[in-house]
Amino acid sequence: MRVTGGAPLRALVSGTWTLGREVLRLLLRRPVLGIVAVALDEADRLVLMRRRDTGTWCLPGGMCEWGEDLRAALGRELREEVGCELVEVRRVVGIYSDPARDPRMHAVAVVVEARVRPARGAEPPNPLEVLEVRSFLPSELPAELAHDTRRLVDDYLAGAPAVLA
DSSP: OOOOSSHHHHHHHHHHHHHHHHHHHHHHSSOEEEEEEEEEOTTSOEEEEEETTTOOEEOOEEEOOTTOOHHHHHHHHHHHHHOEEEEEEEEEEEEEOOGGGOTTSOEEEEEEEEEEEEOTTOOOOOTTTEEEEEEEOGGGOOSOBOTTHHHHHHHHHHTOSOEEO
8 A cells, every 4th residue: 555645644653652642641650559567576566667758757668569469579678678577467457549648659558567577687778768767666656757657557556447548
């Protein structure tokens, strides 16, 4: 088939570009899946990390990587962020999907109660991401909590059935 004139070719290129943009929008504008731990040490204190970017405290957790299940992602994030080993997942606190919960992206977070212990031979937390790691009794949590950490901890402390929000 022979195409004469530029109009059909321009229409084909324009249509392809429009379709390509739509495909990219659908692929890139999706919520990311994450796992967050209400990490409890041997004294039932909550293990928190202080973020370098905001200086505020949060529960350890992060995004699930391609080919990784949630339990593996949780273990990896605990080692990387707070230098702990996952001992036991006790219960699902909730699944949080409100697009406004994290100003950086639309993240769906599965929040679990987990028992942890210091990891043997673990490297110190990533200094580019983490300023400090400490354990707190629930009554002694710092005031400067990141994003929706206060809600996640409050839902954990309420002990109610899993939240879907």
